[in-house]
Amino acid sequence: MTLLEVTLLVPLLGGLLLAVVGHRPVAGWINVAVGVVTFGAALVMALEVFARGPQLSGGRMFYIDAFNVYLVVLTAFVGLTTSIFSRPYMRHEVERGRVTDRRLRLYHSMYQCFLFSMLLALSTNNLGVLWVAMELATLTTVLLVSLYRTPEAIEAAWKYFILCGVGIAQALFGTVLIYFAAENKLGADRDDTLLWTVLHGSAGANLDPAVITLAFVFLLVGYGTKVGLVPLHNWLPDAHSEGPTPMSAVLSGLLLNVALYALVRVKMLVDASLHTNLAGHLMMGFGLLSFTVAGLFLHRQHDVKRMFSYSSIEHMGLITFGFGMGGALATFGALLHMTVHSLTKSAIFITVGHACQLAGTQRIDQIRGLIRTQPAIGWGLLIGTVAIAGFPPFGVFISEFLLLMATMKSWPWLTIPLLVGFGVAFAGLFRHMQRMVFGEPPPKQKPVEANMLPVVVHLLLVLLLGLAIPGFLSRWFEQATVLISGASPL
Amino acid sequence: MGVANLGLYNQAIILFAALALFTSFIMLAQGRMMPLIFTFAWQGLLLAVVSVLVAIVSKHPELYVSAALTFTLKVVLIPWLLYRLSVQLNMQYDAEAIEHPTLLLLGGVALVIFSYFVAQSIVHLSGLATRNTIAVSIAIELLGMLLMCVRKSAVAQVIGFMSMESGIFFAAVVSTYGMPLVVELGVAFDILVAAILFGVFFFHLRDSFGSLNVGQFNRLSEANQPMPLRDAAGEHSSGGPHPPGEPS
Numbered sequence: 001m002t003l004l005e006v007t008l009l010v011p012l013l014g015g016l017l018l019a020v021v022g023h024r025p026v027a028g029w030i031n032v033a034v035g036v037v038t039f040g041a042a043l044v045m046a047l048e049v050f051a052r053g054p055q056l057s058g059g060r061m062f063y064i065d066a067f068n069v070y071l072v073v074l075t076a077f078v079g080l081t082t083s084i085f086s087r088p089y090m091r092h093e094v095e096r097g098r099v100t101d102r103r104l105r106l107y108h109s110m111y112q113c114f115l116f117s118m119l120l121a122l123s124t125n126n127l128g129v130l131w132v133a134m135e136l137a138t139l140t141t142v143l144l145v146s147l148y149r150t151p152e153a154i155e156a157a158w159k160y161f162i163l164c165g166v167g168i169a170q171a172l173f174g175t176v177l178i179y180f181a182a183e184n185k186l187g188a189d190r191d192d193t194l195l196w197t198v199l200h201g202s203a204g205a206n207l208d209p210a211v212i213t214l215a216f217v218f219l220l221v222g223y224g225t226k227v228g229l230v231p232l233h234n235w236l237p238d239a240h241s242e243g244p245t246p247m248s249a250v251l252s253g254l255l256l257n258v259a260l261y262a263l264v265r266v267k268m269l270v271d272a273s274l275h276t277n278l279a280g281h282l283m284m285g286f287g288l289l290s291f292t293v294a295g296l297f298l299h300r301q302h303d304v305k306r307m308f309s310y311s312s313i314e315h316m317g318l319i320t321f322g323f324g325m326g327g328a329l330a331t332f333g334a335l336l337h338m339t340v341h342s343l344t345k346s347a348i349f350i351t352v353g354h355a356c357q358l359a360g361t362q363r364i365d366q367i368r369g370l371i372r373t374q375p376a377i378g379w380g381l382l383i384g385t386v387a388i389a390g391f392p393p394f395g396v397f398i399s400e401f402l403l404l405m406a407t408m409k410s411w412p413w414l415t416i417p418l419l420v421g422f423g424v425a426f427a428g429l430f431r432h433m434q435r436m437v438f439g440e441p442p443p444k445q446k447p448v449e450a451n452m453l454p455v456v457v458h459l460l461l462v463l464l465l466g467l468a469i470p471g472f473l474s475r476w477f478e479q480a481t482v483l484i485s486g487a488s489p490l
Numbered sequence: 491m492g493v494a495n496l497g498l499y500n501q502a503i504i505l506f507a508a509l510a511l512f513t514s515f516i517m518l519a520q521g522r523m524m525p526l527i528f529t530f531a532w533q534g535l536l537l538a539v540v541s542v543l544v545a546i547v548s549k550h551p552e553l554y555v556s557a558a559l560t561f562t563l564k565v566v567l568i569p570w571l572l573y574r575l576s577v578q579l580n581m582q583y584d585a586e587a588i589e590h591p592t593l594l595l596l597g598g599v600a601l602v603i604f605s606y607f608v609a610q611s612i613v614h615l616s617g618l619a620t621r622n623t624i625a626v627s628i629a630i631e632l633l634g635m636l637l638m639c640v641r642k643s644a645v646a647q648v649i650g651f652m653s654m655e656s657g658i659f660f661a662a663v664v665s666t667y668g669m670p671l672v673v674e675l676g677v678a679f680d681i682l683v684a685a686i687l688f689g690v691f692f693f694h695l696r697d698s699f700g701s702l703n704v705g706q707f708n709r710l711s712e713a714n715q716p717m718p719l720r721d722a723a724g725e726h727s728s729g730g731p732h733p734p735g736e737p738s
Contacts, residue, residue, distance in 0.1 A: 132677060139680065150698075
């Protein structure tokens, strides 16, 4: 299990180191180096798990199976590519005078601590520690949202702090209730009843239904707030639009996934003891609501980062809907969609970050002529948007198609709102894209230093996933699908 | 189960839990800053006392750790931090006008009844002596949330937040004799970090908005589009224009 320790300790130690030297020019490179080591360790660990099956660490603190190991790899990967992007981006922000040395140190340090908290949340075996890590993820990012110290940024960070704090407190209460139910069945004199393996293994089937139902409602509200499900989504567009762009990329691409991961883990427990589809139906309802509402809100946006954060809500809603539907095909589609959405959305935020530096603003009506000024950014944004809207050669199309197929099989009449939602979202994204990308560039618009490597890698991966999913990857998703839904899609 | 049949310790547990619930109501109706902070400290003390009593009754020595954590965080550190910040920000005599206090307190009563209703379906499972107080812990949590919803001042919102956390911590103590130690420590650590961050935010809020009244937040709503022009390079130094009607 030493590889897991490397995966967890390297970002933590990197964060501590960067807290001291984070303002030096070399800090950007340290950030990238930490990302490389983390990703390497995560990848090797994933291959081990893939070959030998789930692993439980000594002391049963950590549990790695096909479901979370793929998210660990995804998190480490996007963390790495975003750190590559953040080096020139943050240097540009320092040159523009938006970020002082102290804040740069804070940024670098908290970036790695944030990655650590997400990796901890993914790999822990203890539902309580899962909660602690989720809260830690909020705490490490809240000062990053307010990094620019503008009134908007402060307002966004306060909203984020309070809403996610209150939301996630509900999840703690839900966790207490699960512990209550488990102690009730397994005896109060043991202290391992909050371990996921224990709960899911022997006890899952006979936890008290009344308590578990109540617990799930609290957990859904709690972790659902962090996923950005609709009545609780208010913090998300603000936090994503006001923080520095690398933060938006990791918040959108990773944090939402981790929160949804927590919810799906809990759902697996609840399903095992309730024998009804209550949890699934609740998730389907919230998911479909988020999907529809966020698609409509796409049309009202004037800020490009806000627009893409609504697109994140929309996609998270779709994934939640897919997991809620259960069944092999829907779960497979949801897992795939989680991956392609993370890759595409972080690529888009990276491009948008460069585009905003180019135009000097985030307002959609002032970003013009990207392709004329700097073709790499213009094409990156266009292709990224084409991918996220679900056009055929890209992976998002495949996963959305799978989810649509699954819906058609089990809930035929729900395909109508889904299809309408796809159309509405597509129109919302593309009504502004034309002018931003092709329009006449304003005078004096000069190219900026941009590193498009992460964008190219992400979009190529998404394209590859759309053309042909490699054999080992599909077997991997299949393993995860079997874990979650109990049936194989292949 | 009649109260008279319970042992002395159990009666004391119920008494102190009820007093803690009462402090929640006091906070709900208290508009002035200093008394609000002190009432919050009193609530922490009462909950810590209940934890000690439960530890004695149930012979669970690990509950002393919970009690010590509650005492350190909720009675000493957080109230002290809030007190110091209020003095530094020169707002210790500030008072907030509470709209519709009667309605608010009646709402609180409704929440308590709702908590008993919710707890009814799960209480029968518990064999613990403290099961009568599960409903109280839910009520403290919900009243904390109500406090956060109705107050506009950042300090009051933080106190509501911390009171919610106290309620959840208390729920863990009375329903399961505490969570596993690693989780309790983790939660306590998170709360401590949150408290410090809230302190940092008070200064940011004052610097940007001139006061800690978060009710005037209006820059980031969907109804308010299009947003004021944001020239990113020029604005950070001036702090941006103040919203209308705000004392600066």
